[in-house]
Amino acid sequence: MKTLLTLLVSACFVLADESGDQKAVRSAVDSFNAAAKAGDEAGLNKLLGDGLIYAHSNAKIENKAECVAALVKSKPNFVLDSGATVQVYGKSAVFHSKMTAGQNRLDMIQVWVKNGSAWQMVARHTARLP
Numbered sequence: 001m002k003t004l005l006t007l008l009v010s011a012c013f014v015l016a017d018e019s020g021d022q023k024a025v026r027s028a029v030d031s032f033n034a035a036a037k038a039g040d041e042a043g044l045n046k047l048l049g050d051g052l053i054y055a056h057s058n059a060k061i062e063n064k065a066e067c068v069a070a071l072v073k074s075k076p077n078f079v080l081d082s083g084a085t086v087q088v089y090g091k092s093a094v095f096h097s098k099m100t101a102g103q104n105r106l107d108m109i110q111v112w113v114k115n116g117s118a119w120q121m122v123a124r125h126t127a128r129l130p
Contacts, residue, residue, distance in 0.1 A: 025088065025095055025112050029112075036075065038075065044072070045068060046120075048068065048121050050064055052121065053122070054066075054123075076101055080097045084096065101126075106126040106127065106128060107129055108124065108125070109126075
């Protein structure tokens with residue numbers, strides 16, 4: 001019990017110590033998930049970089065136009081696990097999380113870049129979990 005309490009308190013300090021950029025990336029991820037679920041084409045176009053590489057767990061690769069069209073049509077509901085991490089490297093960031101998409105359990109990495117004051121996803125890769 002003491003170990004669990006220590007882990008929970010440590011997690012709270014980690015989240016409290018996030019930089020403004022880490023919080024902004026988390027917000028961008030949340031905005032992307034909401035736009036995908038709503039089929040919001042304008043929102044998706046704003047959040048995705050022009051050179052996007054969107055790799056699915058079945059090895060299908062989409063560019064930005066293909067990705068936006070597929071998300072608008074399918075309106076997926078991505079459910080992220082708690083414990084997602086954000087690592088910022090200057091004007092780039094890596095977001096990592098486990099998630100559920102439909103019936104699939106996935107491990108996901110997204111790469112975000114800061115374009116002016118906004119963060120845009122430029123790469124995403126998922127792998128199915130056993």
